[in-house]
Amino acid sequence: MKLFDIAQKLDLHQFTHLEVDSVDESTSAYCSDMLSCVMTGAGHHAIWVTLQAHQNIVAVAALLELTAIIISENALPDAVTIEKADQEGIILLGTTAKNFEVCGKLWELGLRSS
Amino acid sequence: MKTYRADLHLHTVLSPCADIVMIPPIIVQEAVSSGIHILAVTDHNHTANIEAVQKAARGYDLAILAGMELQTAEDIHLLCIFDSVEQARTLQKTVDEELPEILNNPDYFGAQFIVDETGDFIRSEERLLLNSTSLTLKSAIDHVHALHGLAIPAHVDRQAYGLLPVLGIFPPDLTYDAIEVYKHSDPSNVTCLSSYPTGIPVIQNGDAHFSNDLLGACYFIIENPTTEEFRKAFRGEDGRSVSLYRGIDNPRRGS
Numbered sequence: 001m002k003l004f005d006i007a008q009k010l011d012l013h014q015f016t017h018l019e020v021d022s023v024d025e026s027t028s029a030y031c032s033d034m035l036s037c038v039m040t041g042a043g044h045h046a047i048w049v050t051l052q053a054h055q056n057i058v059a060v061a062a063l064l065e066l067t068a069i070i071i072s073e074n075a076l077p078d079a080v081t082i083e084k085a086d087q088e089g090i091i092l093l094g095t096t097a098k099n100f101e102v103c104g105k106l107w108e109l110g111l112r113s114s
Numbered sequence: 115m116k117t118y119r120a121d122l123h124l125h126t127v128l129s130p131c132a133d134i135v136m137i138p139p140i141i142v143q144e145a146v147s148s149g150i151h152i153l154a155v156t157d158h159n160h161t162a163n164i165e166a167v168q169k170a171a172r173g174y175d176l177a178i179l180a181g182m183e184l185q186t187a188e189d190i191h192l193l194c195i196f197d198s199v200e201q202a203r204t205l206q207k208t209v210d211e212e213l214p215e216i217l218n219n220p221d222y223f224g225a226q227f228i229v230d231e232t233g234d235f236i237r238s239e240e241r242l243l244l245n246s247t248s249l250t251l252k253s254a255i256d257h258v259h260a261l262h263g264l265a266i267p268a269h270v271d272r273q274a275y276g277l278l279p280v281l282g283i284f285p286p287d288l289t290y291d292a293i294e295v296y297k298h299s300d301p302s303n304v305t306c307l308s309s310y311p312t313g314i315p316v317i318q319n320g321d322a323h324f325s326n327d328l329l330g331a332c333y334f335i336i337e338n339p340t341t342e343e344f345r346k347a348f349r350g351e352d353g354r355s356v357s358l359y360r361g362i363d364n365p366r367r368g369s
Contacts, residue, residue, distance in 0.1 A: 035282030
């Protein structure tokens, strides 16, 4: 499914300033708030769901070539994090929904574990 | 210059996870008999038992620094160490505002006792201290430094509440004064910390929750037991230094 459609269906807002339309289809997702687990558990091009908004999420996402990060529970990345994500081409999306709810909706949309 | 043996991470009965014997006179007795000269009292998100330990240490060759083990929004434990109780209390005001209003359930988490210098009960802290504040790691470090304290991420390589497992790699923008490795790790093998920033000293403490947990593995060569001297030792300035030695797990066995 196109990230653009996912963002619309989950009512996500974008923190970064990247073109969501141009992103290829995503078929997998991963959820964890421990970045060490993400580094070993998330697959390439997955969408990552987390409530962590620390700058390191961008470094981890870039390392794994993730497509986007959905930051849950209204956690807010700071300006430096957003700028870094823009540079790295990592789309940061935000929602007030909790991890569980975001994952449930992604599953309903057909995404599976990476 | 003098060599001081130090342990900068210690819990009292105010921390719900600490043993009931962690009262000021027992802590002081254990430290003195272990040959430790400096302790930092670092309860979870609280500072109320520091003065009691300081009073219990009067008359001994034992300096008690005012500290706290602050839990950040990311679920990272940060040692915050000050010279005076007043500085620690200022940080406490911020932490009080940023800690969720969730009450402790002593049956699940353990009691949170505020005591006097003899260990006698004064009151219980009602709010659960084993919780994350809404302070980010960066803002917590900034708060500590604004109060001229030392900020040292605790047990960085421990799965629970350690900086590395939580954040994956060391953030490039942090200005901590040192890092603490887990008490069960081999400090000479910190190469496992692959993203370890060069120039930041590694220390190790007992993170004592029980009376025989004191480690005293940090040996400071400094003029006096102050955070300014520690800072110089961490930076290797003016002949000050810090080194780790733990030939034995329990320092008392060697004394």
